[in-house]
Amino acid sequence: MSPVRILFLLLCAAILGGGYYLSSQGIWGASAGVTSIRTGSGGMGGVGRVK
């Protein structure tokens, strides 16, 4: 297999690995409308009414 193809496979594996890691860390998991009281922010948005 050509080096370009191996590189592409590795890149895909890295993207999948990265996605899996971020998922397992709960990144981008909180709903909008959730606020960290300690830091004043958090989740994906600010406080507010969210449907």
Add this chain to the structure above:
Amino acid sequence: MANCPNCGDHVAEALAAAPMAVCPSCDTTLYRLDGRLLSAGTAGEMHDAPLLFGLGDRIRVAGRWHEAVGHARFAYSTGWWDEFWVEDAEGDGRWVSIDEGDVVSQKPLETPPVARVPRRVGAIVSFGEGYRVTEIDEGRCIALRGRFPERLAVGDTYDYVNCMASNGELLSGETHAGETEWFLGQWLDPFELEIERA
């Protein structure tokens, strides 16, 4: 150890052991009888002509490398064609005929068609799926080089009939001295044929 009965030169073992061969030194046709090499006349003039491959070259047919060990040339109505006897590493052989880019590889048929030799272009030979006669002509052997699995002689004439199946398979019948031999094979593409020069 064998020597040519005509010129006395040493004849290689492979040639001396063949049913028929041509002395490379004096172009005399040789054959073996009762352990002795006998001469059977001239092997003809093999005029130089551009050829897809030549004696000693190796070609890849049916997935196996074959060496061209015998070269016969036949004259027919519009010129001549060349027939090579090629053998693989195990000594299994086949004929490869070439004529202006038309290249055909054929092996003798062990169970030939039972029908009579057709005499008309377009006739159908009932063998396998059926073969349509595409060409009927006569060829005359004009030159021989190398070694062959059977006796051939310059001047011998052959009535031949070429027939083709719908899948491109080629059936040929060659009649010489009242005996007909049948051969079956395929087209080879001269552009795709792998050739290793000697």
Add this chain to the structure above:
Amino acid sequence: MTTEVRAINCPACGAGQTIHGGGRVQTHVCPYCGSALDALDDFRVLARYTDMIRPQTPLKPGDTGTIRGVAFTVIGLIRWVESYGGKQWRWVDHQVFSPTHGYGWITVEDSGHWSFTRKLRVYPRQWLTPDMVERADDRPHLWIGGERMTYYETSDARIDYLEGAFNWVPRLGDRATSITLVGQGRMVTISGFDDDTEREVEETRLLTREEQESFGVAPQPHGPHPLAVRPRWRHHGFVTAVAAGFFLLTALFGLAFGNGDGTPLAGTGRIPVSDLPVELEFETAPSIRLVKLQLYTDVSNGWAWFDMELEDEAGEAVLSGGREISYYSGRDSDGRWTEGSQRGSVVFPVDSPERYTLSVEMSEYGSGQASDQLTSSVVDIRVGGLRFSWRPLAGTAGVFLLIFLATQAAEFLRRGQIMAGSDWTEED
């Protein structure tokens, strides 16, 4: 074969000329007087074509060049005319000959491209005829030599000029119908559509710059040609397959670790609204990253606002959030309608392991825009622990899908360029 180059005097006009081409030459057309001579019968005059106008072409019989490493000599010229819908196309085929590789054609195309055509000894089981093309709903294709060839055009052309030697017997005015299909870097033309005509398969490739220059003519392509379109990206198959594979893999990961409702940690069961606010205590296992709070209330034609607050073991508030649940239904001319849902959820990030207290309060409620009427009577609150967030995996799947679609789109556009000159039209 034959090596002799035959020199003759035309039996009709007496002009001396050379006949290039080997033993298969059947006809020679005198370039001076247009007499077609029988090469197999002592150059007897077969026909006489007067008033032929010689086409402008850069090649003449006797010119030589090298194609795929093989020396070829031009032996004859033939011009074809095709008329369709009031338009006419003309092109010149140059019959070429090599003693080792046989006969072929060099065609100078309208676009200035030069192509080389030769007979293939392949005999496909399936066949295509102009009738079949006419009846086909989808663009037809044919497998030739293990390659799927796609229909390009049907041609019905007539000979209007002949000169030199041919390995067949073309006659002025003869018509020939053929179908051309496109594959990878080559086109295949098939002919022989009735029982009486031999089926023929011919392959056409563009000459390379070096091959064309070997005939002493510099290439000057000035238009599009299906074979001049860049070849398929050599990694196309690999990249699409890998991207599709990783997309599926990511989707499987997503399903396997996907959110759902998480591991149950705490819940109230169905309780009257009057029991609010409630406090739920739970512990997060080490792998828990998120907590999903699910709310149900039987609100009907009204809304309710829930405030939530998360306190850690030390009693310190760490997170807060809110969620409105509204549900309306009714009936109008279109039938029954509903809007909103009696369920809702909120996801919090959490530390683990940790002991938390979650308090939920229904701080506001109402019916319609203005009223503060209570329309719900019960609530059900459940808390579940999640190990994964779905968004990064979805994003990853999106990246793979994008790679897949981009490669497919590039190939689709490339196919479009190849087929731009095809006579196939999709019917609705």
